[in-house]
Amino acid sequence: MEETQAPAPAPAKAKWLWFLLPMAAAMQLCAVTSHLTVNIAAIPLLWMLPLAVYLLTFILAFEFPALYRRGIVVRLLVVMLASLGYAISKTDVSLPIGIAILFFLAECFVAGLFCHSEAYALRPENPTETTLFYLLIAAGGAAGTFSIGIASPMIFSANYDLAISFLVTAALAIVVTWSDGWPQRLLWSTATTLLLVFAIMLHTAYAREAILEVRNFYGTLRVKERTGPHGGTERMLLNGTIQHGTQLFAPGLTRTPTTYYADNSGIGLALHHCCGERPRNIAVIGLGTGTIATYGVANDRIRFYEINPLVRPIAQNLFTYLRDSPAQITFADGDARTSLTRETPQNFDVIAVDAFSGDAIPLHLLTIEAIALYKKHLAPDGILAFHVSNQYLNLAPEIGQLARAANLQSKLIESQPDDSLGAYRATWILLTSSPTFFDQPELAAAVSAVPTDARLRVWTDDYSSILPILQLSHH
Numbered sequence: 001m002e003e004t005q006a007p008a009p010a011p012a013k014a015k016w017l018w019f020l021l022p023m024a025a026a027m028q029l030c031a032v033t034s035h036l037t038v039n040i041a042a043i044p045l046l047w048m049l050p051l052a053v054y055l056l057t058f059i060l061a062f063e064f065p066a067l068y069r070r071g072i073v074v075r076l077l078v079v080m081l082a083s084l085g086y087a088i089s090k091t092d093v094s095l096p097i098g099i100a101i102l103f104f105l106a107e108c109f110v111a112g113l114f115c116h117s118e119a120y121a122l123r124p125e126n127p128t129e130t131t132l133f134y135l136l137i138a139a140g141g142a143a144g145t146f147s148i149g150i151a152s153p154m155i156f157s158a159n160y161d162l163a164i165s166f167l168v169t170a171a172l173a174i175v176v177t178w179s180d181g182w183p184q185r186l187l188w189s190t191a192t193t194l195l196l197v198f199a200i201m202l203h204t205a206y207a208r209e210a211i212l213e214v215r216n217f218y219g220t221l222r223v224k225e226r227t228g229p230h231g232g233t234e235r236m237l238l239n240g241t242i243q244h245g246t247q248l249f250a251p252g253l254t255r256t257p258t259t260y261y262a263d264n265s266g267i268g269l270a271l272h273h274c275c276g277e278r279p280r281n282i283a284v285i286g287l288g289t290g291t292i293a294t295y296g297v298a299n300d301r302i303r304f305y306e307i308n309p310l311v312r313p314i315a316q317n318l319f320t321y322l323r324d325s326p327a328q329i330t331f332a333d334g335d336a337r338t339s340l341t342r343e344t345p346q347n348f349d350v351i352a353v354d355a356f357s358g359d360a361i362p363l364h365l366l367t368i369e370a371i372a373l374y375k376k377h378l379a380p381d382g383i384l385a386f387h388v389s390n391q392y393l394n395l396a397p398e399i400g401q402l403a404r405a406a407n408l409q410s411k412l413i414e415s416q417p418d419d420s421l422g423a424y425r426a427t428w429i430l431l432t433s434s435p436t437f438f439d440q441p442e443l444a445a446a447v448s449a450v451p452t453d454a455r456l457r458v459w460t461d462d463y464s465s466i467l468p469i470l471q472l473s474h475h
Contacts, residue, residue, distance in 0.1 A: 007125035010133075014122045017175065018136040019143070024172050025115035026144025027165035029054040032108045034148070035162055036101060038219055038240050049101070050108050057112030061120045068117040074177060074184070077114050078191050080107040081166050085198040111169050118176045157213040158206045159220045159240070163199035170195050211235075212318060218308040223318050229420055235318060237289050244311075245289030246422050247319045255324055258422035260354075260389055261291045264446070266413035266428020267352050270383045271295045273440050274349050282327075283348045283377065285336040285365065286355035290315040296327025303346070304329070305336035307355070337364060337373060346377045354387040363464045366398065371406045371431075381434035384408070389427045396429055398459060400450035403431045405458045411438055411447035 033050045060067060084107050124133050148161050170192040177184035206213065209224040219239050228234030232250025236243060246258045261267055271292075274280060279299035284292050287306035296302050302325070306312055312331060316322055322329055332339040336355060351374050353365055364370060366386075374384055388395040396412055403410035408431040417425045429450060432438075438447055455468050 009126055010124045010129055017122055018119055018133055019140040020172055021115040021119040022137045022140035023144035024169045025112045026141040027148050027168055028108055028111045030145055030148035031161035031165040032104050036104055049105055053105050053109045054112050057116050061116035065120055073114050076110045080110050081170055085166055085195050153215050157215050163202050167195045167199055214310050216310055221310055245291050248422055254320055255294045256421055257291050257294045259424050260426035262423035265415040265426045266430055267385050269443055269446055270350050270385050270430055273443055274383055280349045283351040285353045287311050287315055289319040290321040293321045293325035296325040298326045300327035302327045302329050305332045305339055307335050340373050340377055347379045348377050348382055349379050350383045352385045367459045367461050368405055369461045371402050384431040386429045388429055397451050397453035398456055399429045400452055401456055401458045408433055410450045412450045413446050
């Protein structure tokens, strides 16, 4: 009997690629998911879309390998990597949300399909190596996830996840397409070099005006310093691409409330008109740079609730709002609802809810149960102020619903921008049980009715859907 010749074992290069290609695909998945949910839109369950795309590429690569056309996918991939690499190197430009999400999902699909199909094409002929093949694919996926999810935040103070995953994908494409001749080698060598340049440009752009960059579970915080509109220094705190406060250091302007907290904003009017001449007791959910402390006078008490442990040292050391305020200032670290649940009723005259994660308020601060908790801590006729300036979510009708369900009056205040004082267009909604608060002349002139939307249901801890209030086309 003649023995059949066993197939030759796979070369070492192929084994490395079994590991590295799935690693690049997993890096893409993690980086794209993180970018979409932090910088594009903080929408619950948005992470399911990149995951679905990633799993689809696995199914297509392993179940329908005949559909894969390297020539087409490679051309698409180089276009996607180049265009998105260019887009992320422009740190202050943002696409409309619908287009941005589709763009990144398409890139994730093409990159995942390329990596998984090329890994499948290199599968071993020798059946004894099949176990090793699948083990290395799984290990590569785990390594890619670890590198972006855990290692990258520990190594880098700014977020370079997309740039790194794009670069790794392009570098692997050189190896995979090397045997296709000089045109492919030249194309991918150029693409890899350009993506390396983009990563360096991104680092330079982040560092250009930054005096501090720190990163943790809650995202990337950066403090930028530049010359302000009055010739003095201007400092700005950013979380990802979202601004969390600005201070002007020109003479006489350090205690000017800027951005969304100017004198004519909803919170400014609420604080000016809440309490007559008596000392005020104020709560602020979300510290940022501590801008609201500028409204404090002697005998006022202001309590800030802040979940991110990196924010407070920045507000205390790089901005002077907290230091300069004559009010008595205290802090509660951790999630505001947890802190408020533990505290005895505080009798606040004003509670300002201004906790942003990315560009959206955490939903558990916007439910019937949350409003009941705020009411427990409000003084009689106290005011709840919600900051709802937002690129992607039209929160006003939902807060109007919550107010009606809680038997509170609600009014909307949209203040106009003032470039000379660093004030932005800001939308606040004020809720109160006071029958006379909105009748004061300055308030009556500034407020308007909160828009309604018949499709909306009141949010509870068990139900909150942001799909009805999503503004996909708005920029």
